[in-house]
Amino acid sequence: MSRIRRDPRAALLAVTVATRPRLRIDRAHRGDGLRADPAPSAIAETPPRRIAIADPAYLVFAVADVPGGTLTRHDRQVLGAARLLDGGNQAAVVLVAPHTDEDVGALGADRTLPGARNVSYDPEGVAAAIAAAIAHHRPRHVLFPESADGGDLARRVAALLDEPLFDSVENLSARVAIRPATARRLEWRAAPSRLMTIAPDMIAPYRGSPHDAAPLDAPVPNPESRCILNAERVAVDAADIPLDEAALVIAAGNGVTDFAGFLELALALGATPGASRVVCDAGHLPRRLQVGASGTVLNADCYVAFGISGAPQHLQGIGQVEHVIAVNTDLHAAMIARAELAIVADAQAIMPALLDALESRR
Amino acid sequence: MKAVVLLSAGRHPNSGAPMPVRAELQAIALGRRLGCIVGGLHAGAADKAIADCLGHGLATIAVLAIGPDDDPIPALAAEIAAIAPDLILAGRRGQGGADTGLLPYRLARACDLPIAADAVAIAREADDTLSVVQSLPRGARRRLSLRTPALVTVHQAAPPERPFVYRERLAGRIDEKPGLCVPAQAIGFENRPYRPRPRLIGDGAAGGSAEQRLRAATETKSVGGTLMIDPDPADAAAAILDYLTAFRARS
Numbered sequence A: 001m002s003r004i005r006r007d008p009r010a011a012l013l014a015v016t017v018a019t020r021p022r023l024r025i026d027r028a029h030r031g032d033g034l035r036a037d038p039a040p041s042a043i044a045e046t047p048p049r050r051i052a053i054a055d056p057a058y059l060v061f062a063v064a065d066v067p068g069g070t071l072t073r074h075d076r077q078v079l080g081a082a083r084l085l086d087g088g089n090q091a092a093v094v095l096v097a098p099h100t101d102e103d104v105g106a107l108g109a110d111r112t113l114p115g116a117r118n119v120s121y122d123p124e125g126v127a128a129a130i131a132a133a134i135a136h137h138r139p140r141h142v143l144f145p146e147s148a149d150g151g152d153l154a155r156r157v158a159a160l161l162d163e164p165l166f167d168s169v170e171n172l173s174a175r176v177a178i179r180p181a182t183a184r185r186l187e188w189r190a191a192p193s194r195l196m197t198i199a200p201d202m203i204a205p206y207r208g209s210p211h212d213a214a215p216l217d218a219p220v221p222n223p224e225s226r227c228i229l230n231a232e233r234v235a236v237d238a239a240d241i242p243l244d245e246a247a248l249v250i251a252a253g254n255g256v257t258d259f260a261g262f263l264e265l266a267l268a269l270g271a272t273p274g275a276s277r278v279v280c281d282a283g284h285l286p287r288r289l290q291v292g293a294s295g296t297v298l299n300a301d302c303y304v305a306f307g308i309s310g311a312p313q314h315l316q317g318i319g320q321v322e323h324v325i326a327v328n329t330d331l332h333a334a335m336i337a338r339a340e341l342a343i344v345a346d347a348q349a350i351m352p353a354l355l356d357a358l359e360s361r362r
Numbered sequence B: 001m002k003a004v005v006l007l008s009a010g011r012h013p014n015s016g017a018p019m020p021v022r023a024e025l026q027a028i029a030l031g032r033r034l035g036c037i038v039g040g041l042h043a044g045a046a047d048k049a050i051a052d053c054l055g056h057g058l059a060t061i062a063v064l065a066i067g068p069d070d071d072p073i074p075a076l077a078a079e080i081a082a083i084a085p086d087l088i089l090a091g092r093r094g095q096g097g098a099d100t101g102l103l104p105y106r107l108a109r110a111c112d113l114p115i116a117a118d119a120v121a122i123a124r125e126a127d128d129t130l131s132v133v134q135s136l137p138r139g140a141r142r143r144l145s146l147r148t149p150a151l152v153t154v155h156q157a158a159p160p161e162r163p164f165v166y167r168e169r170l171a172g173r174i175d176e177k178p179g180l181c182v183p184a185q186a187i188g189f190e191n192r193p194y195r196p197r198p199r200l201i202g203d204g205a206a207g208g209s210a211e212q213r214l215r216a217a218t219e220t221k222s223v224g225g226t227l228m229i230d231p232d233p234a235d236a237a238a239a240i241l242d243y244l245t246a247f248r249a250r251s
Ligand SMILES: Cc1cc2nc3c(=O)[nH]c(=O)nc-3n(C[C@H](O)[C@H](O)[C@H](O)COP(=O)(O)OP(=O)(O)OC[C@H]3O[C@@H](n4cnc5c(N)ncnc54)[C@H](O)[C@@H]3O)c2cc1C
Pocket: A252, A253, A254, A255, A256, A275, A276, A277, A278, A279, A290, A291, A292, A293, A294, A295, A296, A306, A307, A308, A309, A310, A311, A312, A313, A314, A317, A327, A328, A329, A330, A333, A345, A346, A347, A348
């Protein structure tokens, strides 16, 4: 009869998310209980403590693409996935990537292993370097993004090590990893294996306290490959890029009257043109340019809207876009509220001014 | 120039009926555009999915008979060594099996060949070099030079497959011969019906309460950015360009 008695008050406090304006309890809550307690100013003043894992039980490698020195969303999700496998801060997560100036500790990295990638495209050499690092450090798990270059690298490393690859993981916990198979009719569940790739937008990035990203000793050597003789980027016309793949989209709405000027501006900016439904309905621009619920959902980094009111059906198409610029005559348009840079002006005046500014900067 | 297209036993994503994998049919079309003599190669059983590839522009398919639990790599590597093709084409990922996309990489390693992924165009540069255009995300393209013999996987953005011609399907030939049987490395896993899982929207929201997630997905939140009311057009244009140059680097 000596069972430890449960403290009901402590249990309630642990799942209480807020007390004001009303009591809110969330039993799925994974944080440290009550956050909305008094004295928020005192919390805000103390700088977040960095978690240092001096003596890790094992290592988890997170291999990131880091194109142009910045971590992509997908890279951050891979770091978040790596933190799910750390056994409650027992393991150290090692970010294996080219050099970056970002605060990777805040994204969940305990160590960094830089220099694993060189400037020219040499996937074979990079794979050999990563395989050497794996042989040297013996990490328990190695995670890659299932992106074009990340997925290619993961398969090269798996072939080099002659190990199975559990690819496109869509759900991950310390005990089980899940991936689709047989054309998405079945899913495979298994204990997290050594080599895995993480599907995009399925696993959340790390949001906890920052870790202390110290460089790991012994950077990996960079062997040269022999297979790819030469590699170069091919210039593509932005107007030919499919709308859902484009990085920068500029779109015209009902507030635009000069569509020839609009297309000229898109060409000058190197942006892919888009449009609202009203414009496509009227036949000013082709239907395949329509952005929104019944058109294309964008994956762009940046979106520039000229004369678009921002109807919910249109905003659904830009839900993923981080950076939005709006030009509209109506201060109270929803698009103006959504935009990071909002300009209340006539689109017909701004578009030629932009063309002139582009000319003069060239 | 001799080319071999690796064929896998595809399945329809909804019905599970045998069906060729589109990327492999596109690979056949790419090989024929190059002016190669293109043959098919499959390790496993000759089922309808394989035979249907004949109708899309293949004259012959070699099928290496191995058991369902055997590793296709030893059989394929032995056959590749025997025919010594200049170019081996594969899909970037199968459809209906494990679908890991690992087979071409393991085969390239077993045959000691260079491999390039996600081709959308292939051209001959010189006698022993090929130029391969790769598809990258964001609609970008990269051109590589490769020394032949090489293995190249084909992306779905490549030119479309040749249409199915029933007469070609009847005229084509399947050569079945025994393959090298080596049992595959078993990986333990549990099979379940696939369950679609929600995708992350935006850069966060996950981990919050249900209410926070609902709000993040439905509300138009004001991001509190810069607002310029009736600016001089030149100032507005400069502000837009400054903003764009700050964020273009990220793609
Ligand atoms: C089932 C359904 C599906 C839909 N799907 C889509 C979809 O996929 N995509 C889509 O876009 N729409 C869709 N719509 C339509 C949507 O509801 C809106 O009607 C549409 O998006 C409005 O387009 P707009 O903003 O270009 O036009 P308007 O609503 O007419 O807005 C024009 C804006 O331009 C501004 N303006 C006017 N003159 C100027 C000027 N000189 N300079 C600058 N600004 C100016 C105005 O202030 C106004 O804000 C759908 C609707 C339904 C019912």
